Amino acid sequence: MKRIALFGHFDSSNFGNESTLQAVLHHMRRFYPVAAVMCICTGPEFAAAAYQIDAVPISDVFSTVWVPRNWLTKALRKLCVLLSEPYRWIRAYLRLRGTDMLMIPGTGLLTDAYGLLTWGPYSLFKWSIIAKLCRCKLAFVSVGAGPVHTTLGRCFVRLMLRLAEFRSYRDESTVAFLKSIGVKANASEVYPDLAFSLPEHVLPQKDRDPGLRPVVGLGVMVYSGEYSIPGAADGVYSNYLESLARFAEWLLARGYNIRLLCGDVSDTQARQDFRGLLRGRVAPADQARIVDEPARSVEEVLAQIAATDIVVATRFHNLIFSLLCTKPVISISFHHKCESLMRAMEMSEYCLDIGTLSSDGLISKFCSLEATADSVKPIIRERARQFRRKLEQQYAVVFEAGDTRLGQGCAIVPSH
Numbered sequence: 001m002k003r004i005a006l007f008g009h010f011d012s013s014n015f016g017n018e019s020t021l022q023a024v025l026h027h028m029r030r031f032y033p034v035a036a037v038m039c040i041c042t043g044p045e046f047a048a049a050a051y052q053i054d055a056v057p058i059s060d061v062f063s064t065v066w067v068p069r070n071w072l073t074k075a076l077r078k079l080c081v082l083l084s085e086p087y088r089w090i091r092a093y094l095r096l097r098g099t100d101m102l103m104i105p106g107t108g109l110l111t112d113a114y115g116l117l118t119w120g121p122y123s124l125f126k127w128s129i130i131a132k133l134c135r136c137k138l139a140f141v142s143v144g145a146g147p148v149h150t151t152l153g154r155c156f157v158r159l160m161l162r163l164a165e166f167r168s169y170r171d172e173s174t175v176a177f178l179k180s181i182g183v184k185a186n187a188s189e190v191y192p193d194l195a196f197s198l199p200e201h202v203l204p205q206k207d208r209d210p211g212l213r214p215v216v217g218l219g220v221m222v223y224s225g226e227y228s229i230p231g232a233a234d235g236v237y238s239n240y241l242e243s244l245a246r247f248a249e250w251l252l253a254r255g256y257n258i259r260l261l262c263g264d265v266s267d268t269q270a271r272q273d274f275r276g277l278l279r280g281r282v283a284p285a286d287q288a289r290i291v292d293e294p295a296r297s298v299e300e301v302l303a304q305i306a307a308t309d310i311v312v313a314t315r316f317h318n319l320i321f322s323l324l325c326t327k328p329v330i331s332i333s334f335h336h337k338c339e340s341l342m343r344a345m346e347m348s349e350y351c352l353d354i355g356t357l358s359s360d361g362l363i364s365k366f367c368s369l370e371a372t373a374d375s376v377k378p379i380i381r382e383r384a385r386q387f388r389r390k391l392e393q394q395y396a397v398v399f400e401a402g403d404t405r406l407g408q409g410c411a412i413v414p415s416h
Contacts, residue, residue: 011043
């Protein structure tokens with residue numbers, strides 16, 4: 001029986017991450033129906049219950065978290081962390097021992113925008129080192145990267161990628177970024193984001209009735225901070241919300257309905273901020289035409305997108321979900337991955353930078369996209385099919401060929 005471990009920030013809070021996990025589990029089971037799977041993640045209780053797999057935390061917590069209030073308690077806290085870390089390494093080794101492959105499926109883990117620890121690259125570096133100690137094959141599959149602000153973070157990224165038997169990246173911008181920090185990467189290692197390989201039965205089979213009032217899906221995202229624009233002030237976020245609010249006023253005045261879209265549980269605050277801006281500007285009757293429903297799963301987000309005609313997305317995977325549903329979409333880009341995807345989809349002209357966003361620019365792009373929607377949809381559909389085929393090839397390399405080539409200790413080089 002194959003023993004495969006998956007590593008990622010899977011805890012039900014981010015629907016992009018969850019779609020990645022769903023996709024890779026589906027295709028893994030096609031090749032290895034009875035594989036023993038372990039998920040090393042931020043939400044092991046959720047992953048174990050939702051996917052019926054073993055799950056363990058990325059980093060064990062041995063005591064309750066407290067906030068240091070003076071120099072002595074700060075020093076004690078650091079000492080406790082240092083003393084407990086060797087034990088975490090031993091626990092990780094015992095959990096990974098006997099595993100055939102440690103796979104990092106997609107997502108943008110190669111960044112230190114949120115620090116080196118917890119969400120940062122240190123934890124993945126630790127598990128990568130332990131994988132090598134356990135003689136476990138290491139595979140980075142369609143991963144994203146950047147930004148990496150610190151010297152130590154760049155060192156972690158370079159070393160763990162060098163250790164891997166298999167490496168592929170989800171876009172050309174990731175390859176360009178990795179080259180800039182000293183990683184040998186090339187275009188032949190680019191495969192689409194794994195969410196493009198979601199099983200067909202997950203995707204909505206029925207589109208909305210075109211005879212109804214047109215609906216615009218509007219994805220509102222919390223401020224992305226250092227992950228998006230280094231050193232950016234909160235003015236970026238306030239301008240972003242103001243631009244969306246003015247755009248929403250324009251849509252409502254012209255007879256469109258609006259459906260707010262969620263990409264992460266944390267976006268609840270952004271939607272509240274957005275609705276607060278509209279309060280007092282829009283009549284109660286028009287407020288009622290803004291649909292703001294919670295989403296608790298990838299399937300629910302996809303169903304909400306299927307109920308729209310055109311989407312304006314900020315979250316990266318709201319953008320991908322829209323393309324999977326063949327929806328004409330405008331991307332408000334907060335990271336190089338958004339621009340790279342829109343370029344790959346031949347839709348670069350419908351990509352707007354969050355740092356320079358304006359309501360006038362957004363309205364102009366919307367009018368242009370609406371006028372060309374019928375010609376854009378076939379392009380979206382065909383590119384999504386091509387992405388799915390490429391990912392099928394990649395799964396065959398990682399799983400099927402992995403029985404022999406990975407087993408011989410040979411590096412797998414992706415090919416198209």
